[in-house]
Amino acid sequence: MTPPSDGDRAHRGERPGRDGRSGRDDAGGRDARGRQRGAARREGRGTRTSAAPAQRRRSGDAARRAAFDTLRAVAEGDAYANLVLPPMLRERGVQGRDAAFATELAYGTLRLRGRYDAVVELAAARPVDRIDAPVLDLLRLGTHQLLGMRVPAHAAVSETVGLAREVTGAGPAQFVNAVLRAVSREPWPRWEERIGDAADPDGDDPVARLAVVGSHPAWVVRALRESLVGNGRAADEITGLLEADNTAPLVTLVARPGLATTAELSPAASSAGGGVPDGPAPTGAAGTTAGTTGTTAGATPGAPEGRPAATPGATARGTLSPTALVLPGGDPAALPAVREARAGVQDDGSQLVALALAAAPLDGPDDRWLDLCAGPGGKAALLGALAAQRGARLVANEVQPHRARLVQQSLRAVPREAVEDVRTGDGRDVDQQEPGAFDRVMVDAPCTGLGALRRRPESRWRRTPADLAPLTALQRELLASALHAVRVGGVVAYVTCSPHLAETRLVVQDVLRAVGRAGLTVERLDTPAVVRAVATRDVELPDRDDVQLWPHVHGTDAMHLTLLRRTA
Numbered sequence: 001m002t003p004p005s006d007g008d009r010a011h012r013g014e015r016p017g018r019d020g021r022s023g024r025d026d027a028g029g030r031d032a033r034g035r036q037r038g039a040a041r042r043e044g045r046g047t048r049t050s051a052a053p054a055q056r057r058r059s060g061d062a063a064r065r066a067a068f069d070t071l072r073a074v075a076e077g078d079a080y081a082n083l084v085l086p087p088m089l090r091e092r093g094v095q096g097r098d099a100a101f102a103t104e105l106a107y108g109t110l111r112l113r114g115r116y117d118a119v120v121e122l123a124a125a126r127p128v129d130r131i132d133a134p135v136l137d138l139l140r141l142g143t144h145q146l147l148g149m150r151v152p153a154h155a156a157v158s159e160t161v162g163l164a165r166e167v168t169g170a171g172p173a174q175f176v177n178a179v180l181r182a183v184s185r186e187p188w189p190r191w192e193e194r195i196g197d198a199a200d201p202d203g204d205d206p207v208a209r210l211a212v213v214g215s216h217p218a219w220v221v222r223a224l225r226e227s228l229v230g231n232g233r234a235a236d237e238i239t240g241l242l243e244a245d246n247t248a249p250l251v252t253l254v255a256r257p258g259l260a261t262t263a264e265l266s267p268a269a270s271s272a273g274g275g276v277p278d279g280p281a282p283t284g285a286a287g288t289t290a291g292t293t294g295t296t297a298g299a300t301p302g303a304p305e306g307r308p309a310a311t312p313g314a315t316a317r318g319t320l321s322p323t324a325l326v327l328p329g330g331d332p333a334a335l336p337a338v339r340e341a342r343a344g345v346q347d348d349g350s351q352l353v354a355l356a357l358a359a360a361p362l363d364g365p366d367d368r369w370l371d372l373c374a375g376p377g378g379k380a381a382l383l384g385a386l387a388a389q390r391g392a393r394l395v396a397n398e399v400q401p402h403r404a405r406l407v408q409q410s411l412r413a414v415p416r417e418a419v420e421d422v423r424t425g426d427g428r429d430v431d432q433q434e435p436g437a438f439d440r441v442m443v444d445a446p447c448t449g450l451g452a453l454r455r456r457p458e459s460r461w462r463r464t465p466a467d468l469a470p471l472t473a474l475q476r477e478l479l480a481s482a483l484h485a486v487r488v489g490g491v492v493a494y495v496t497c498s499p500h501l502a503e504t505r506l507v508v509q510d511v512l513r514a515v516g517r518a519g520l521t522v523e524r525l526d527t528p529a530v531v532r533a534v535a536t537r538d539v540e541l542p543d544r545d546d547v548q549l550w551p552h553v554h555g556t557d558a559m560h561l562t563l564l565r566r567t568a
């Protein structure tokens with residue numbers, strides 16, 4: 001998020017860098033980087049080594065330190081939080097509730113960064129781009145504890161200030177203390193009002209308000225709202241959608257048919273509790289956090305918006321896919337079936353779209369299936385397991401060699417006879433290499449990932465509208481290639497984990513026109529009917545011929561699915 005400049009503030013009639021209230025906490029005399037060397041010197045705390053032992057002890061909170069280091073790696077190394085944090089926790093021996101706390105602290109802070117920057121700007125009375133990056137990360141972490149995690153205020157402030165003393169020195173720690181105390185003076189509803197009013201002072205820019213309160217870039221809010229409307233839903237669902245994106249997703253497992261059973265993976269059978277979370281924060285983990293000073297009593301680290309805690313072993317919520325099961329807490333990798341690739345971690349919606357491709361009606365042979373963009377192999381493994389049951393063979397194609405190796409790994413439990421090949425190659429060439437050679441083709445196209453923002457905490461801040469043009473061009477070429485590679489009568493599934501209309505409806509529309517000009521005839525299948533037929537319960541879907549799933553409606557990632565059949 002680009003914070004508003006002083007110029008922007010002036011434009012809105014605000015006094016640059018001041019909100020008239022928090023100025024008293026912006027202790028005068030700090031430099032432009034949020035440092036207050038003078039005060040530190042006055043108090044004899046100018047260096048880290050001069051900190052009192054108690055202060056140093058407080059700053060030794062391993063969970064908060066891991067969250068901070070993750071934020072720094074994301075900011076400086078362009079890292080992915082969910083690749084950085086789990087190994088860091090393992091290396092540092094941070095486990096169980098402390099690991100769950102660190103996970104929620106890091107991921108929640110990253111998701112809600114835009115919202116917290118707006119709060120910090122008001123509390124610090126200065127634009128965030130005038131605060132040193134590490135200091136700003138500390139302020140975001142402290143603000144998340146105060147406004148998003150129900151950590152007691154005194155603990156949130158003092159522990160974060162302790163960490164600040166350790167990582168940035170005494171001067172910035174004073175600044176962190178002043179700003180967080182200002183944040184702690186008002187509850188979230190009041191901050192919500194204040195940051196909303198600051199973003200939309202005239203009350204005529206609902207997107208600006210939604211963007212800052214809902215912590216999404218404005219262009220993403222606009223795209224998601226357009227997609228809701230374009231998919232037959234009400235525009236005002238956007239608030240629920242943004243909230244769902246800001247909530248830690250549950251860990252969903254797939255029991256690959258014929259290789260594992262849902263009973264085998266059920267929480268009661270699981271001994272997975274207490275490990276380091278591999279994926280997103282497990283909602284059911286930890287209430288109070290032993291050993292992590294000052295975490296909230298009774299709060300659920302995976303549930304920043306106050307969802308009630310699920311206890312490990314609690315009944316899983318109803319999933320849509322018959323192969324899906326919710327793991328209420330713990331480390332999925334602790335389950336033998338997951339370690340052996342008979343099961344895996346996979347979103348419920350991702351499972352459903354793969355099952356729908358396998359279930360789509362087809363006349364004639366059903367022997368050869370293709371996963372055109374297979375890496376890292378989640379859908380390929382599910383398709384491979386189904387192919388094995390049906391006597392079919394799967395070809396898995398992936399352009400990136402290291403991701404093709406991940407596909408091999410994902411497929412290792414699938415019977416050999418069901419995996420014809422795992423190839424490294426450009427899916428756009430398959431039409432030339434093997435025209436009309438497959439009965440079913442999955443095109444799980446590379447996309448912006450705007451449908452999986454809850455799982456990729458930092459991604460909303462990295463994506464830009466400029467990503468769309470190259471991606472949609474690639475999506476068109478891949479879908480066109482798939483339609484040439486499928487035999488007449490065969491079925492193609494076009495899938496994205498983005499609901500953006502430019503990546504979904506418009507791609508399909510354009511490609512059908514283009515392949516029509518090239519002499520192919522393609523019909524749209526009744527995708528909702530196929531999805532309803534494979535789902536375990538009623539799926540709320542508007543009356544259309546494609547399917548758009550939503551986190552706030554279906555509890556899945558916002559997966560798009562269009563099923564197509566080549567007729568000539």
Ligand SMILES: C[S@@+](CC[C@H](N)C(=O)[O-])C[C@H]1O[C@@H](n2cnc3c(N)ncnc32)[C@H](O)[C@@H]1O
Binds near residue numbers: 425447474
């Ligand atoms: C959305 S991911 C697929 C996820 C996968 N189906 C799964 O369930 O694990 C898209 C994949 O397409 C791959 N890809 C990108 N361009 C490609 C191309 N030209 N040909 C084949 N694969 C490509 C990316 O490397 C990425 O692994």
